Amino acid sequence: MSIETLGIDIAKNVFQLHGVNKAGRAVFKKRVMRDQLLQVITRIEPCMIVVEACTGAFYWARKFEELGHKVKVISPQYVKPFVRRQKNDGNDAEAICTAARQPHIPSVPKKSIEQQDIQALHRARQRMVNHRTAVVSQIRGLLLDRGFAMAKSITRARRLIPEILSDHDNELTPLAREAIAELHDLFRDLDRRIASFDKKIDAVFRQSESCQRIAKIKGVGPKTATAVIAAIGDGSEFRNGRHLAAWVGLVPRQFSSGDRTTLMGISKRGSQHLRSLLVHGARAVVRTAPNKTDPNNQWVNQLRERRGFNRATVAVANKNARIIWAVLHKGEPYRAAF
Incomplete structure (x- = not known):
């Protein structure tokens, strides 16, 4: 039995394995429990293991690579068309x-433990x-x-809510005042927690040379830079x-x-959080551009x-994404085109 590609359907406790040879013929099918998975994989000769991008996928990818296997992570949207029958x-x-054997199927970038740590901070x-938005x-x-x-x-909520609560001559009843005061305390506590996460993200940013290189791009700050690296x-x-x-x-x-040829709105695929950060940064660039006369802002x-x-905001965000790739891929500092 020679397995070239091994597909694993990852779940919480039960894992389904399906292995094929070079000809694409199924030569291995097995259903194992969580505590048995690594033992089974250890007995299989090094091959290409493929998993869907889901919770736990990158953890198992690291474990399989430690056993000498090559690992590929693919998006579930590319797997669904190949599901037969039920x-x-x-x-x-x-x-x-x-799906993994198709030449045109892209893989999902694998994440190291450090990248997942940064991602955990952002999430x-x-x-x-x-929560803070909901409370306000x-x-x-x-x-x-x-x-x-x-x-x-x-900003106005931080200023006006204490003023309203401290004014005992207004029409707020004692019960309403107490309820809103409790929500305001929660609001302040969330502010404190968000500031704590901001400090941790800034610390990660200062320790990463790659983050500091891409942060020199207009519209890319510490949060965007760390999110990109993650x-x-x-x-x-x-x-x-x-x-x-x-x-x-x-x-x-x-x-x-x-x-x-019909072009519509942006596809909004991939990471919503990363796209939001890039768009917010680009929006700041477009908003402040009228006050500047350099070629880039022109x-x-x-x-x-x-x-x-x-549309200008999305175009700037798109351009920043392409510049970020060039800076990371070449390993060189950012140099403005103009």
């Missing part, structure tokens, strides 16, 4: 194996930010119900900068047929006049 673990493992911080919205709604209108701004590492999984921009979802979707201003603010 969906079950056996068919899923077979589909993973079949935890984003969770806190979402609820406070704003409760105050509006009592006749206090407040603009949608975190997502793509050195960018070696991408053929070029355009490939990275497409993976992030900063290129138009197509609906073309024959000689008719290009941004001309683009804004032709296509509008939003």
Whole structure:
């Protein structure tokens, strides 16, 4: 039995294995429990192991590589078309194996432990930010119900909520005041926790030479730089900068047929968090460009006049993604084109 490609359908406790030889013929099928998986993989000669990108995929990828195997991680969206008949673990493992053997199927960049640590910081911080937004919205709604209108701004909320709570001559009842005060305490606690995560991300940024190189690009700050490193590492999984921009979802979707080419809105594929950071950074570049006269900002201003603010923002984000790939791939410092 010679296995060339081994597809593994990863789950929490049960794992389905499907191995094929060079001719694509199935030569190995096995269903194992979590505590048996590494023992089974140890007895298999080194081959290409393929898993879907999911929770735990990168952990198992590192374990399999330690045993001498090559590992490929592919996106579930490329596996689904190859699932035959009914969906079950056996068919899923077979589909993973079949998809991995297609020459045009891209792989997902593997993540090291350090990259996953940085990603954990970003995900935890984003969770806190979402909670803070929800708390402020609820406070704003409760105050509006009592006749206090407040603009949608975190800065104004920090200033106005304490003023309203400290004014005992307004129409807030004691019970409403206590409820809103508790929510305000939660709001302040979330602020403190977010600031703590910001310090940790800044510390990671200062210790990473790659982060500091790409942070010299206009529109890329510490949070964007660390998120990029956590997502793509050195960018070696991408053929070029355009490939990275497409993976992030900063290129138009197509609906073309024959000689008719139709371009739609951006595809919004890949990491939503990374795309948001790139777009927010680009928005700052476009917003401040009218006050500057250097060639790069003149290009941004001309683009804004032709296509509008939003399209110019996405174009700058796309360009920054391509520049980031070039800086990481070549290992050289960023040099402005103008």
